[in-house]
Amino acid sequence: MEKKNWDMINFETDVLVIGGGGAGAMAAYEASKHGANVMIVLKGRPQRCGSTITAPGAIAGVGDWHVPGDSPDIHFMDTIKGGSFLGEQGLVRIMAEESAEAILELERIGALWERTEDGKTYALRVGGGHSFYRCTYLEDRTGREMLRALFGELKKRNVRILSDTIILKLLDNGDRVAGAVGLEMATCEMVLFRAKTVILACGGAGNLYLHTDNPTGITGDGFSLALESGAQLMDMEFVQFFPLGFCFPPSLKGALATIPGYTRLRNSEGERFMEKYDPGQMELSTRDRVSPGILTEIKEGRGGPNGGVFADMTYHPPGFIARNLPALYQLYCKLGIDPEKDYVEVAPTCHFFMGGAKVDENWQSTVPGLFVAGETAAGIHGANRLGQNALADLLVSGKRAGRGAAQFSGETGHAPVDPKTARKFVEYAFRMLNNSGGSRPISLRNRLRLLMWDKAGAYRTETGLEEALKDLDELKADLGRQSITLTSGPHNQELLEGLENHFLVATAKCVIEAALKRTESRGAHFREDYPETDNDSWLEHIVLYEKNGTLNMKKTPADLREMTTSKETR
Known part of the structure; x- marks a missing residue:
């Protein structure tokens, strides 16, 4: 040019x-x-x-x-x-x-x-x-x-x-x-x-x-x-890798899927696995512990079909996610996800320097x-x-x-x-x-x-x-x-x-x-x-x-x- x-x-x-x-x-x-x-x-x-x-x-x-x-x-x-x-x-x-x-x-x-x-x-x-x-x-x-x-x-x-x-x-x-x-x-x-x-x-x-x-x-x-x-x-x-990026659909891969404090992380066996990596803080541990924990679960064969683990928000009372995370809730609806019933598959994504x-x-x-x-x-x-x-x-x-x-x-x-x-x-x-x-x-x-x-x-x-x-x-x-x-x-x-x-x-x-x-x-x-x-x-x-x-x-x-x-x- x-x-x-x-x-x-x-x-x-x-x-x-x-x-x-x-x-x-x-x-x-x-x-x-x-x-x-x-x-x-x-x-x-x-x-x-x-x-x-x-x-x-x-x-x-x-x-x-x-x-x-x-x-x-x-x-x-x-x-x-x-x-x-x-x-x-x-x-x-x-x-x-x-x-x-x-x-x-x-x-x-x-x-x-x-x-x-x-x-x-x-x-x-x-x-x-x-x-x-x-x-x-x-x-x-x-x-x-x-x-x-x-x-x-x-x-x-x-x-x-x-x-x-x-x-x-x-x-x-x-x-x-x-x-x-x-x-x-x-x-x-x-x-x-x-x-x-x-x-x-x-x-x-x-x-x-x-x-x-x-x-x-x-x-x-x-x-x-x-x-x-x-x-x-x-x-x-x-370089920080945020633990909760979307795995699916491909057009959203890496985009922020939810917020820590609003989710429990589970592997393909249903286990709330952060208890193994930080039993005190669990999902509210620091990101340099949560992301490696997720990657270890995936590496050892306990990941989901799209290469991630599962964010579980189903334990919240009805309407909680819609009230507290309205923008994300609207996105879930467009994706056909009901966070009161469905898990969201997530994996680490590059987040911060x-x-x-x-x-x-x-x-x-x-x-x-x-x-x-x-x-x-x-x-x-x-x-x-x-x-x-x-x-x-x-x-x-x-x-x-x-x-x-x-x-x-x-x-x-x-x-x-x-x-x-x-x-x-x-x-x-x-x-x-x-x-x-x-x-x-x-x-x-x-x-x-x-x-x-x-x-x-x-x-x-x-x-x-x-x-x-x-x-x-x-x-x-x-x-x-x-x-x-x-x-x-x-x-x-x-x-x-x-x-x-x-x-x-x-x-x-x-x-x-x-x-x-x-x-x-x-x-x-x-x-x-x-x-x-x-x-x-x-x-x-x-x-x-x-x-x-x-x-x-x-x-x-x-x-x-x-x-x-x-x-x-x-």
């Missing part, structure tokens, strides 16, 4: 937010509150893109409404233990202390939360790995409600929103970020952004794997953009002026995320990043950006797609997703990971020879997929290299050849960074300022 005489759209702003899920929307709102001129760039449409819109769960946070005995301290301890002591304790403390205020702030700007029958306080859910009911929610559309409130406030504040635009490269001026260059997919025009600060809030990279509950646009953009800009990534080996950009307590990366929020940032979840901590994380990190970016932009001017340099990045991206004999983008992506699922997924070995690296090198060569069939027109999906494939391949390299280096099992990272947790050698983070175009790694010690662990194995 070739385009000459590029049209260029120019924007200038104090704070450029890349990503329109909960973290990006909260960051834009907070930066605007603190007086910054803010622009938010979305790869899709407002309240239609990102992972937050699909989040049915709840927001973990301990406020004045907490149940007796709970506290932010216990939320902090649950999170550190659940993350196998790799959570950055300074960041976890901030989340545990500030998430309740974020919940209240969303309500002040219009969000509605479920309340108790008397209406005096919030109704609460419990998440896997939490010691108490501490999670605020609205039916099974908590994420959707968050976005409704936040985007309503962004509209009131006249925050500029540019939709259907993919960011290809962050621009710098020596030692700090200076803006970004992207492609507006509706018109195929190049867009140049001059910004004093940039906030990356692009989500994770669920579409790196064959089966995922992430929307299609979650392709590792933020990880790749951060790495290329000189930022450090951390903990990229830790614990790793991401290394940040400080203002959620600023190692590159001055580049802030990172939500799933694109590492630090809070360590080796495994607790259920309902994702929405707490994105609210708190979004607030911190937005406030920090506004302050940074108030203390600096715009760095100069050379439009010719920006133009070269776009032209290079198009040349990579201008080969009539190359692979179709969707074909290349399917190869990548399959190799990651088979060789760098929930179970890993040295042999499999080394094979994955070799396969990735071959695939990377084909990345430069992608061919698209439709060479013009607005909203070119094939072009978008080809551009996203660059981000996915870069992210895959980080995951595989870090997984090879970590010779132990911890949290969501399970090595069949190193099945034990090694606290003597591996209470460490793996940090990745680029130098002269080469991916490098180093180890840094875990933050144990408040809590330490014994030498127990998993």
Whole structure:
């Protein structure tokens, strides 16, 4: 595909937010509150893109409404233990202390939360790995409600929103970020952004794997953009597989099928098998225990006809699922499933990346002026995320990043950006797609997703990971020879997929290299050849960074300022 005489759209702003899920929307709102001129760039449409819109769960946070005995301290301890002591304790403390205020702030700007029958306080859910009911929610559309409130406030504040635009490269001026260059997919025009600060809030990279509950646009953009800009990534080996993805029908394989706390898991023999793997917590155990338990049942021949186990919701009273999970209930009805009588076959699906950009307590990366929020940032979840901590994380990190970016932009001017340099990045991206004999983008992506699922997924070995690296090198060569069939027109999906494939391949390299280096099992990272947790050698983070175009790694010690662990194995 070739385009000459590029049209260029120019924007200038104090704070450029890349990503329109909960973290990006909260960051834009907070930066605007603190007086910054803010622009938010979305790869899709407002309240239609990102992972937050699909989040049915709840927001973990301990406020004045907490149940007796709970506290932010216990939320902090649950999170550190659940993350196998790799959570950055300074960041976890901030989340545990500030998430309740974020919940209240969303309500002040219009969000509605479920309340108790008397209406005096919030109704609460419990998440896997939490010691108490501490999670605020609205039916099974908590994420959707968050976005409704936040985007309503962004509209009131006249925050500029540019939709259907993919960011290809962050621009710098020596030692700090200076803006970004992207492609507006509706018109195929190049867009140049001059910004004093940039906030990356692009989500994770669920579409790196064959089966995922992430929307299609979650392709590792933020990880790749951060790495290329000189930022450090951390903990990229830790990829969470949510235990309750649909197995059937094929069109829904991997999509979220139900919520922990609303189901009992049974194998083909009818056994409630989590009693073998965590008799105390059962299905409310952490996801790094439930998903391997499911996979073991399947591997040992006690799975269902579609390669999963069974989610049993029949024990609830009549009408319970329809009232509490209305969106999922409607889906069950369309599939001919009656959750009051029928089991739903489920299996693990790629859900969340614990790793991401290394940040400080203002959620600023190692590159001055580049802030990172939500799933694109590492630090809070360590080796495994607790259920309902994702929405707490994105609210708190979004607030911190937005406030920090506004302050940074108030203390600096715009760095100069050379439009010719920006133009070269776009032209290079198009040349990579201008080969009539190359692979179709969707074909290349399917190869990548399959190799990651088979060789760098929930179970890993040295042999499999080394094979994955070799396969990735071959695939990377084909990345430069992608061919698209439709060479013009607005909203070119094939072009978008080809551009996203660059981000996915870069992210895959980080995951595989870090997984090879970590010779132990911890949290969501399970090595069949190193099945034990090694606290003597591996209470460490793996940090990745680029130098002269080469991916490098180093180890840094875990933050144990408040809590330490014994030498127990998993």
